[in-house]
Amino acid sequence: MTATDSNEAVLQYAVRLGDDALVLGHRLSEWCSNGPFLEEDLALTNVALDYIGRARMFYSYAAELSGDGRSEDSFAYLRDCREFTNLLLHELPRGDFAFTMARQYLVDEYALAFMQALLESEDERLAGIAAKAVKESKYHLRRSRDWMLRLGDGTAESHCRLQTAVDDLWGYTPELFELDALETSLVAAGVAVDSAALRPDWEAAVRATLEEATIELPQADWSVRGGRQGIHTESLGHMLSDLQFMQRAYPGLEW
Amino acid sequence: MTVDNRIPALPAEEYARRQRRVESAVPELWDLLDEVKDPEIPVISLWELGVLQEIEQRDETVVVTITPTYSGCPAMSVMEEDVVAALHAAGHDQVRVETRLSPAWSTTWMTDAAQEKLRAWGIAPPGCGSADVAAVIRCPRCGSEDLRKLSEFGSTACKALYQCNSCAEPFDYFKPI
Ligand SMILES: [Zn+2]
Numbered sequence: 001m002t003a004t005d006s007n008e009a010v011l012q013y014a015v016r017l018g019d020d021a022l023v024l025g026h027r028l029s030e031w032c033s034n035g036p037f038l039e040e041d042l043a044l045t046n047v048a049l050d051y052i053g054r055a056r057m058f059y060s061y062a063a064e065l066s067g068d069g070r071s072e073d074s075f076a077y078l079r080d081c082r083e084f085t086n087l088l089l090h091e092l093p094r095g096d097f098a099f100t101m102a103r104q105y106l107v108d109e110y111a112l113a114f115m116q117a118l119l120e121s122e123d124e125r126l127a128g129i130a131a132k133a134v135k136e137s138k139y140h141l142r143r144s145r146d147w148m149l150r151l152g153d154g155t156a157e158s159h160c161r162l163q164t165a166v167d168d169l170w171g172y173t174p175e176l177f178e179l180d181a182l183e184t185s186l187v188a189a190g191v192a193v194d195s196a197a198l199r200p201d202w203e204a205a206v207r208a209t210l211e212e213a214t215i216e217l218p219q220a221d222w223s224v225r226g227g228r229q230g231i232h233t234e235s236l237g238h239m240l241s242d243l244q245f246m247q248r249a250y251p252g253l254e255w
Numbered sequence: 256m257t258v259d260n261r262i263p264a265l266p267a268e269e270y271a272r273r274q275r276r277v278e279s280a281v282p283e284l285w286d287l288l289d290e291v292k293d294p295e296i297p298v299i300s301l302w303e304l305g306v307l308q309e310i311e312q313r314d315e316t317v318v319v320t321i322t323p324t325y326s327g328c329p330a331m332s333v334m335e336e337d338v339v340a341a342l343h344a345a346g347h348d349q350v351r352v353e354t355r356l357s358p359a360w361s362t363t364w365m366t367d368a369a370q371e372k373l374r375a376w377g378i379a380p381p382g383c384g385s386a387d388v389a390a391v392i393r394c395p396r397c398g399s400e401d402l403r404k405l406s407e408f409g410s411t412a413c414k415a416l417y418q419c420n421s422c423a424e425p426f427d428y429f430k431p432i
């Protein structure tokens with residue numbers, strides 16, 4: 001890769017990671033004042049803040065790499081669906097509380113391992129962001145794993161809802177471990193995380209948690225992918241119409 | 256008389272931060288910014304919290320470097336504004352605040368004195384724990400270790416919510432990270 005190509009590749013990679021964080025952070029923020037009880041409302045919105053903060057760090061870095069005057073807001077507010085490159089799991093509607101926590105748990109197991117690997121990145125800025133994210137994700141995972149056990153091994157109702165959620169989410173998880181040409185080249189350059197290599201440990205951890213939560217491991221014969229190429233579920237557009245409302249109504253608005 | 260023979264364990268990056276203050280060419284600015292407190296916890300300063308990393312005079316501009324506590328902490332922008340306001344009030348017109356992510360902020364940078372200030376304010380301090388291994392938590396009101404966790408996240412991302420089983424006090428616990 002030439003220096004310019006490599007710069008553009010890192011920019012795109014940072015945007016991908018920013019998109020993952022922003023989209024999930026927004027989904028979590030939708031629980032604000034809708035949480036099942038006060039403490040849980042606080043927890044959901046605090047995790048949302050961590051993710052939105054993570055998005056800002058990745059977008060700011062991408063903006064600096066662009067060198068063309070783009071800002072973090074350009075990435076968050078001035079792109080449409082097809083330009084978003086988040087993994088689909090992050091954008092799925094929040095569903096019920098069981099769905100939100102099951103998704104969070106699957107993401108937390110992944111995010112913690114991913115960020116621990118990103119600590120080793122040759123790119124100092126990405127490694128710096130990862131160092132903050134790792135610490136936060138440890139707390140996220142502790143909480144979401146605890147909820148898996150409470151819901152799975154709780155009442156018949158909570159068990160049923162959690163099993164349904166895990167079944168519905170399962171087909172979106174293979175995408176977490178797939179690399180395209182961009183990421184493969186960045187892995188070779190020591191910049192990106194080889195997410196495919198994270199899969200065995202992730203599966204083992206998830207399997208152990210599901211077993212303890214008395215939830216059956218889904219035998220999904222379907223899987224969905226496309227987020228990194230801008231192919232999204234219907235729900236992302238609806239989310240962006242909400243997330244980007246102010247910029248669409250008042251273009252160029254600044255706080 | 257008991258002699259405290261414990262050797263304080265200080266992370267290398269925190270030692271370096273304290274050395275930057277000791278060796279600073281502008282010690283009066285560090286003293287000045289001791290007046291800037293955490294907007295959420297007005298008993299400890301940005302210095303004591305570990306957020307304040309460096310102060311330099313570059314030509315006419317005072318450059319202050321801070322490190323964020325949590326990625327999305329909304330208090331960070333307030334801290335920036337407070338730093339700028341304090342320097343402006345002291346006659347420093349040109350001020351720039353820069354953010355540095357590395358080394359990632361840690362509660363182990365807080366001094367024992369700062370931890371005691373937290374406790375007196377009603378917040379259980381983080382102690383010497385980390386995100387992996389928590390230190391002993393005590394009720395900031397009665398000192399009891401008989402507690403129950405109400406929520407992994409309290410009023411802000413940096414705190415968890417606990418209640419004391421001995422005196423019934425509900426309190427925030429500043430999580431070690
Ligand atoms: Zn007590």
